[in-house]
Amino acid sequence: MTLSELGLRSRVEEAATAAPMDEDAFRAFYERTARPVWAYLRRITGDAQLADDLLQEAYYRFFRASADHHDETHRRNYLYRIATNLARDQVRKHRHGYDVALPGEGDPDQLRDDGTTAVRAHIRMDLGRAMSQLGATQRQMLWLAYAHGSSHDEIAQVVGVNTGSVKSLLYRARRKLAELLRGPDDGGKRE
């Protein structure tokens, strides 16, 4: 799945949705963004149930804010910022465990499906375990940079850090996650 397939980079769509939101505009925006936002919330909180709740709360706050967005990217970044703040507040309030599996993963039917699916599910479990060992901001930045394809400016806006420090923070987070994913036997073999 490419970034354009995800609807993350379309200029046509940016021009089409710059006006204030009525029901149709909201529903179209929701259809484009709800799944990526849920996936983001799921990975940064480590809790699928919490991601469900935060998703609805994020859209409600976005809707109530009635902010004037000059384009689709701005609108989307604003939504992600709301989602990030909500997730941060929840993680601070209720320090809960990080659930490594996605909904449907670990399902025997799915693992029996074929070898590739099972291997991929295991990789995702590994990713979940590795992500659980990162800080919340590191998880947010990594997801935005590599799963969402955000620029450093966009990451800075969403996460609430200086644009200038994104590069070094992202580098450290990426280094750590790569080492965790490679495991203790393989870590640092290139250095």
Add this chain to the structure above:
Amino acid sequence: MTEENVSKPDCVREIETFDAISSGAWPDACDDSLRAHVATCTNCSDVVEVATALIDDRDAALRHAPVPPSGVVWWRMQMRARNEATQSARRTVVAVQAAVFAAVLVIALAILGGAWWNKLPHIDEIAASGLLAAAQWGVPLLLAIAIWLTLAPVAVWLAVTKD
């Protein structure tokens, strides 16, 4: 160890590496020089490790994401917004009514106090007549204002809840 192997916050081919992964070209459809570079560059090998895992995870999450339909979300938001507007209007009505009753009580006490003061033998003639006039004309006026101030917020509340 070459200069490329040294771990530093960026590499000139990092974006190219990420683009190859996100477009699905990595590893088979990208050029040999990029694969050779990744094999020796810590940064780009980290990008490959992290980006492939995250993109795979994202795609799986997008397939499994249990998001409610947009119509349901819109309806819930409308209901919640309406409930919050009603509660807010109700709180405003109660606050305004409480303020009005308090004001009426204070003014009534002041007038009664003034009338009592008027009966005292040492009170000045002019001041006494002023207080008396206020006591005579002020009460009906205050009642009218109090009724209006009580009904106005109710009218506002009804107008808001109609939406």
